[in-house]
Amino acid sequence: MKRIVVIGGGSGGVMFSNRMRGAFTPDEVEITVIERSEKHFYQPAFTLVVFDLDDPVNLMRPTKDLFFEGIKLIHDEATKIDAANNKVSTAKSGDISYDYLVIATGARLIFDEDPEGLKSALDKGTNTFNFYKLDGAIKLRDALKSLDGGTIVSSVCSMPIKCPAAPMKFIMMAEDMMREKGIRNKFKFIFTTPMPAVFSREPYASKLNSIFASRGIETVANFNPSEVDSDKGVLKDFGKKEVRFDTLTITPPHGGEAIIDNSEGVGDAAGWVTCDKNLMVSKKYSNVYGIGDATDFPTSKTASGIRKQAKVLVARLAADITGVPTKAAYDGEIICPMLTKNKRVMFAHFNYTEAISPAIESYANWVLKVHMLRPLYWNLMLNALV
Ligand SMILES: Cc1cc2nc3c(=O)[nH]c(=O)nc-3n(C[C@H](O)[C@H](O)[C@H](O)COP(=O)(O)OP(=O)(O)OC[C@H]3O[C@@H](n4cnc5c(N)ncnc54)[C@H](O)[C@@H]3O)c2cc1C
Numbered sequence: 001m002k003r004i005v006v007i008g009g010g011s012g013g014v015m016f017s018n019r020m021r022g023a024f025t026p027d028e029v030e031i032t033v034i035e036r037s038e039k040h041f042y043q044p045a046f047t048l049v050v051f052d053l054d055d056p057v058n059l060m061r062p063t064k065d066l067f068f069e070g071i072k073l074i075h076d077e078a079t080k081i082d083a084a085n086n087k088v089s090t091a092k093s094g095d096i097s098y099d100y101l102v103i104a105t106g107a108r109l110i111f112d113e114d115p116e117g118l119k120s121a122l123d124k125g126t127n128t129f130n131f132y133k134l135d136g137a138i139k140l141r142d143a144l145k146s147l148d149g150g151t152i153v154s155s156v157c158s159m160p161i162k163c164p165a166a167p168m169k170f171i172m173m174a175e176d177m178m179r180e181k182g183i184r185n186k187f188k189f190i191f192t193t194p195m196p197a198v199f200s201r202e203p204y205a206s207k208l209n210s211i212f213a214s215r216g217i218e219t220v221a222n223f224n225p226s227e228v229d230s231d232k233g234v235l236k237d238f239g240k241k242e243v244r245f246d247t248l249t250i251t252p253p254h255g256g257e258a259i260i261d262n263s264e265g266v267g268d269a270a271g272w273v274t275c276d277k278n279l280m281v282s283k284k285y286s287n288v289y290g291i292g293d294a295t296d297f298p299t300s301k302t303a304s305g306i307r308k309q310a311k312v313l314v315a316r317l318a319a320d321i322t323g324v325p326t327k328a329a330y331d332g333e334i335i336c337p338m339l340t341k342n343k344r345v346m347f348a349h350f351n352y353t354e355a356i357s358p359a360i361e362s363y364a365n366w367v368l369k370v371h372m373l374r375p376l377y378w379n380l381m382l383n384a385l386v
Pocket residue numbers: 007008009010011012013034035036037042043044045046047076077078079104105106107131132133162163166257259291292293294301302303304305306335336337
């Protein structure tokens with residue numbers, strides 16, 4: 001009997017654990033998941049909530065209801081990994097030993113460092129918002145409804161972030177919303193990015209540039225926010241540039257979880273789990289694996305990527321346990337549905353080396369993203385059926 005411990009019961013923790021449970025009996029493999037939260041959120045629909053395209057009640061399920069029978073769920077905070085001695089410390093449940101460890105701790109949103117003033121601006125909630133959390137998405141939805149003019153800014157603080165397209169989706173959808181309301185001429189739309197351009201991968205980058213240009217959405221590139229002054233409505237950057245706003249949505253810096261910093265040899269300086277980008281195994285420990293947003297895989301942090309990673313990880317662990325070799329490897333594939341305007345979505349679908357889909361906006365993609373992906377996630381993806 002092999003003991004697998006999984007830290008984190010988000011998208012990666014559930015997709016991996018259920019698929020692994022399906023591949024081995026409880027007599028062959030014991031699976032223990034350590035998850036601190038009793039609630040699991042379907043994060044890809046937070047952007048939809050902002051535009052009233054989904055109801056928040058559809059986006060949360062109790063974590064305990066998501067795991068297959070035969071998986072042990074411990075609701076606790078994992079505090080430290082002692083990878084040299086194959087054990088994880090927890091806040092309340094003592095030390096838990098493993099033969100294999102899967103780190104699925106996701107990404108942490110950092111509100112209390114740079115830009116200065118971010119937390120207080122968000123707490124005030126008058127003109128500064130963040131839709132990377134569900135309550136923030138609801139506040140932004142309500143604020144957008146009553147706007148009748150001004151400058152709307154979507155700002156990305158640093159990379160990497162979850163779903164790097166989400167802040168762009170927001171600005172394109174907000175522009176379209178005001179156009180449909182007949183008040184587009186009363187607004188200015190600005191997207192700021194720390195990157196040299198709106199998007200890095202072709203052919204999607206060229207397509208987005210032409211959408212932004214044709215719809216008058218301004219881009220401020222190489223912009224690294226240093227301070228939010230919500231009273232004056234000014235966002236400053238470290239290079240002394242300034243962007244004025246009436247309504248700001250800001251995507252905060254992301255980093256790895258504290259447990260990665262507390263644990264010798266598993267992460268880098270930003271707290272991302274350092275793994276082989278194809279084999280998903282830790283660069284230092286051969287029985288430690290990473291999955292999802294927690295890792296330093298050089299691809300976008302998305303649930304779509306995690307669906308692929310879960311299959312690879314189960315195949316690789318199965319090979320290790322049975323001794324039958326596998327060629328399974330993660331190629332960096334992700335699919336990012338970009339809402340460009342009402343009833344139009346473009347899929348950015350690529351892997352580490354190449355684009356897989358053309359840069360086309362379509363209604364069929366809209367139907368898939370807005371009406372089908374959430375039920376697919378709850379019913380099929382989490383249950384290892386696709
Ligand atoms: C606004 C937004 C839009 C998005 N849009 C898309 C999209 O269109 N398509 C797409 O595919 N993806 C999208 N994503 C990204 C997608 O939601 C994430 O990539 C995915 O959910 C990450 O899964 P994960 O398991 O790595 O992390 P999470 O699902 O965040 O889970 C991590 C879990 O680990 C737990 N945890 C962390 N540390 C500890 C600890 N020390 N002890 C115990 N438990 C711990 C946390 O409580 C959490 O439950 C979007 C995300 C956001 C925020």
